[in-house]
Amino acid sequence: MSLIATESLTKTYGGKVTALADLTVDVEPGVIGLVGANGAGKSTLLKILLGLLAPTAGTVSVLGIDPTRDTDAVRARVGYMPEHDSLPPDVSAAEFVTHLGRMSGLPRTAARERASEALRHVGLYEERYRQIGGYSTGMKQRVKLAQALVHDPDLLLLDEPTNGLDPAGRDAMLALVHRIGTEFGISVVVCSHLLGEVERICDQLIAIDGGRLLRADRISSMTTASDVLAVEVSEGTDALAAHLAGLGLEASRDGRLLLVPLADDAAYDRILRAVAELDLPLHRLEQRRHRVAELFATAPALEAADV
Numbered sequence: 001m002s003l004i005a006t007e008s009l010t011k012t013y014g015g016k017v018t019a020l021a022d023l024t025v026d027v028e029p030g031v032i033g034l035v036g037a038n039g040a041g042k043s044t045l046l047k048i049l050l051g052l053l054a055p056t057a058g059t060v061s062v063l064g065i066d067p068t069r070d071t072d073a074v075r076a077r078v079g080y081m082p083e084h085d086s087l088p089p090d091v092s093a094a095e096f097v098t099h100l101g102r103m104s105g106l107p108r109t110a111a112r113e114r115a116s117e118a119l120r121h122v123g124l125y126e127e128r129y130r131q132i133g134g135y136s137t138g139m140k141q142r143v144k145l146a147q148a149l150v151h152d153p154d155l156l157l158l159d160e161p162t163n164g165l166d167p168a169g170r171d172a173m174l175a176l177v178h179r180i181g182t183e184f185g186i187s188v189v190v191c192s193h194l195l196g197e198v199e200r201i202c203d204q205l206i207a208i209d210g211g212r213l214l215r216a217d218r219i220s221s222m223t224t225a226s227d228v229l230a231v232e233v234s235e236g237t238d239a240l241a242a243h244l245a246g247l248g249l250e251a252s253r254d255g256r257l258l259l260v261p262l263a264d265d266a267a268y269d270r271i272l273r274a275v276a277e278l279d280l281p282l283h284r285l286e287q288r289r290h291r292v293a294e295l296f297a298t299a300p301a302l303e304a305a306d307v
């Protein structure tokens with residue numbers, strides 16, 4: 001069964017701003033990156049998936065449920081981490097997450113236990129009785145993640161979970177999201193305007209631009225092998241490049257790598273022979289894979305994060 005399926009999904013605000021236009025996607029369970037520049041329509045899509053907003057046209061289903069009709073059923077199985085903070089500063093994380101567990105319908109004791117568990121998962125167990133107002137940005141992001149997890153959902157929708165975090169905080173948050181998706185068996189949709197970020201932790205990607213679908217696919221199908229061989233030797237790179245040029249293999253340099261066009265199958269053997277003839281220590285010889293970012297070269301607003 002599809003995790004999320006939309007058909008010609010369209011959302012206009014006030015009949016003027018088109019936030020989503022004719023969006024058709026069919027996504028399998030897993031960790032899914034939803035990428036697009038600011039204003040691309042990511043938050044709008046999440047809110048439609050949750051049943052918080054009604055689409056202007058088209059259909060949508062989440063875990064086989066129509067959120068426009070069966071909002072309660074969707075929210076019982078979906079956790080949501082909003083982009084902006086609306087955390088009360090003067091209560092502890094334990095109280096806050098327990099309260100939201102209660103609002104999801106958990107009995108008092110179960111809500112308290114689940115809140116402790118969710119706060120442990122996000123690494124806030126020791127600090128759970130401190131007031132949220134004294135938390136760092138990273139800790140507040142983790143509280144938002146814990147409240148999304150408290151009712152044991154099947155799907156998490158995370159709106160820009162790395163917002164406001166420094167590079168180390170972003171790495172930690174991404175690792176946590178990845179762990180939730182892989183170890184807890186919960187599907188995750190993680191929104192970001194940074195393609196390089198989500199590409200690292202997702203198995204599928206939905207890219208939107210101006211409310212329209214750019215591409216939705218498995219990351220593995222996006223990073224197909226290219227027709228370039230990457231060669232790295234621990235020393236003698238210049239000598240190898242000259243030797244290959246003499247054999248008619250013009251290599252370009254990319255840092256310590258020599259990139260050789262893979263004209264035919266014989267190129268592989270000729271490179272190996274050249275390395276052996278020069279008696280160089282071969283570190284790497286592999287077919288290069290396309291980077292996901294290269295596929296979106298026409299959508300420059302999708303920054304590739306250099307983290």
Ligand SMILES: Nc1ncnc2c1ncn2[C@@H]1O[C@H](COP(=O)(O)OP(=O)(O)OP(=O)(O)O)[C@@H](O)[C@H]1O
Nearest residue numbers: 013017018019036037038039040041042043044045
């Ligand atoms: N309530 C609203 N009323 C009018 N226009 C809106 C409303 N909410 C969003 N928009 C507009 O719809 C478009 C898509 O916005 P949305 O917030 O879904 O994008 P986004 O990809 O999540 O961007 P961001 O990361 O900046 O939140 C933008 O042009 C935005 O200005």
